Amino acid sequence: MLRKKAGGPVEAVLFASRWLLAPFYLGLAISIGIVLIKFLGELYQLALKAFIASEADVIVGVLSLVDLALTGSLLLIVIFSGYETFVSKIDHSGHRDWPEWMGTIDFTTLKIKLLGSIVAISAIQLLKQFMEVRTVSDRDLWWYVIIHLVFVGSSVLLALSDRLSGEHRREPPTSSAKLDADVKSKA
Numbered sequence: 523m524l525r526k527k528a529g530g531p532v533e534a535v536l537f538a539s540r541w542l543l544a545p546f547y548l549g550l551a552i553s554i555g556i557v558l559i560k561f562l563g564e565l566y567q568l569a570l571k572a573f574i575a576s577e578a579d580v581i582v583g584v585l586s587l588v589d590l591a592l593t594g595s596l597l598l599i600v601i602f603s604g605y606e607t608f609v610s611k612i613d614h615s616g617h618r619d620w621p622e623w624m625g626t627i628d629f630t631t632l633k634i635k636l637l638g639s640i641v642a643i644s645a646i647q648l649l650k651q652f653m654e655v656r657t658v659s660d661r662d663l664w665w666y667v668i669i670h671l672v673f674v675g676s677s678v679l680l681a682l683s684d685r686l687s688g689e690h691r692r693e694p695p696t697s698s699a700k701l702d703a704d705v706k707s708k709a
Contacts, residue, residue, distance in 0.1 A: 540609050547605045554597050561590040582653050589646045596639040603632040630684050637677040644670045 568583035575583070606612055648670045651658050 543609050544605070547601050547609070550597050550601045554594050554601075557590055557594045557597065561587060561594070564590065578653050582650050585646050585650050585653070589643055589650075592639055592643050592646070596636065596643070599632070599635055599639070603635075607632065634677070634681055634684065637673070637680055641670075641673045641677050644673045 564583065564586050568580070568587070571583075572580065602612070648666045651663055651666045655663070
């Protein structure tokens with residue numbers, strides 16, 4: 523009985539400490555704005571040189587835009603998933619356009635999506651280096667390839683370890699899949 527009373531305030535403080543993470547997620551939300559500013563600057567520079575640049579330069583410019591868009595998407599996934607996993611659930615009942623994946627990503631799925639996004643960003647960086655192969659040293663190119671392969675290998679190993687440990691769960695069915703199942707069960 524005494525142990526339960528003594529643990530109560532400590533547990534309450536520990537539970538309330540999760541709110542200390544909220545400023546981190548707010549900072550990440552602000553960083554999406556910073557990535558947007560960089561994206562708009564890159565888009566402006568690409569538009570200025572679109573008619574005079576080589577095809578390779580335009581492709582590298584577009585890849586830079588894709589890279590920034592993926593980074594922004596990655597930040598959004600981390601913000602919503604992390605906030606809902608570690609801080610508090612978000613009431614989205616009043617939002618008609620709320621994406622279905624928000625609120626359904628558990629920590630294991632978040633790790634896999636995070637590494638998948640990092641692999642995609644790494645692949646874009648590697649492709650940009652291949653597009654500029656004349657100006658990049660062989661040594662640098664090899665390092666880009668090695669780093670990319672490390673990310674790919676890490677992602678595969680994480681997915682396999684989650685699958686083998688039994689932590690892999692099926693994604694909840696989408697609303698259309700639920701509707702199809704309800705129709706079949708009623709028939």
